[in-house]
Amino acid sequence: MAGRTPSLFFRRRRVVTGVAAGLASVLGAGVLVGCTAASGAAEDAGPERRTRAADVLLPTAGMGFDYQIGGGYRPPDGVRAVSRDREDQPAAGLYNVCYVNAFQTQPGALAWWLDAHPDLLLRDEEGELVIDEGWDEVLLDTSTPARRTQLTEIVGEWIDGCAESGFQAVEPDNLDSFERSKGRLTEAHNAAFATALATRAHSEGLAIGQKNTTDLLDRHTGIGFDFAVTEECAQFDECGAYAEAYDGRVFAIEYEGEGDVGFGAACSAWGERISLVLRDLDVLPAGEKGYVYRSC
Secondary structure: OOOOOOOOOOOOOOOOHHHHHHHHHHHOOOOEEEEEOOOOOOOOOOHHHHHOEEEEEOOOOOOOEEEEOOOOOOOOOOOOEEEEEOOOOOOOOOEEEEEEEOOEOOOOOHHHHHHHOHHHEOEOOOOOEOEEOOOOEEEEOOOOHHHHHHHHHHHHHHHHHHHHHOOOEEEEEOOOHHHHOOOOOOHHHHHHHHHHHHHHHHHOOOEEEEEOOHHHHHHHHHHOOOEEEEEOOOOOOOHHHHHHHOOOOEEEEEEOOOOOOOHHHHHHHHOOOOEEEEEOOOOOOOOOOOOOEEEO
16 A cells, blocks of 8 residues: 555655754664665665665654654644655654655656656556556556666655755655566565665665565565554554564554554554554645544
8 A cells, every 4th residue: 555645746855963963852862873784685786785884863663653744734742753745844853754655656747757767667568557556656667677777866866855855764655566566576676676775865864664565574674674664554463573673663554444453452552662643544734624643
């Protein structure tokens, strides 16, 4: 599941030392760490990836969180971390995660991709575009090293923009696009692209979050992921896997009306270990009809 409103926005840059220092009191001691990209995860990882390192600010396990990718608004009381769209502004004094649609086209962006980079759009055997029907997004083609290199330049500029705007981290969405690719993409293809994005994020001083798919949890260290952003982990009984892999550094979103898992039960089970919130499916800004926000 893409996990953001399909109709609101285009989803679209260096961490300043003073910003990191100011956040230390918000996040707690010991969160500014040296993060070195690990080796051996991607088939096209080279010496630069294996040797490049940057100081990145990691989130604190269980910190108050709000998922605001449908539009930023004043964070509720107790919130210390937010995720916002890359074209939005970070929230002052909080830990800010930058949302980037990295593996699929953003709604409204298809014309740009067709004009500028039609060869980077995934096509089936008949040459037709492969589409995520749930969100009306065309999958990006991560199947070859050459295409991944081109995509890294495009998405990498968006990641650079996140850093320049003052975000502390990035979440590249649709890591699981291989599941919707009609067999044209594999886990290895997307893991290799994610590894390149992790290198880019770390080089800009940004932490990077794994977005969904427990299928790649066993590769998260090699890829270079620092934390997780997961949707409906309680509904699908996956919260424990993420919590174990990331030592509780998990931002988890459940959606109102989705599945049979009650949010109260989810909070009882996981609210003390991970950051767990309930949002409306369209992740609307506060004040709009249909807006829902609850935390544990």
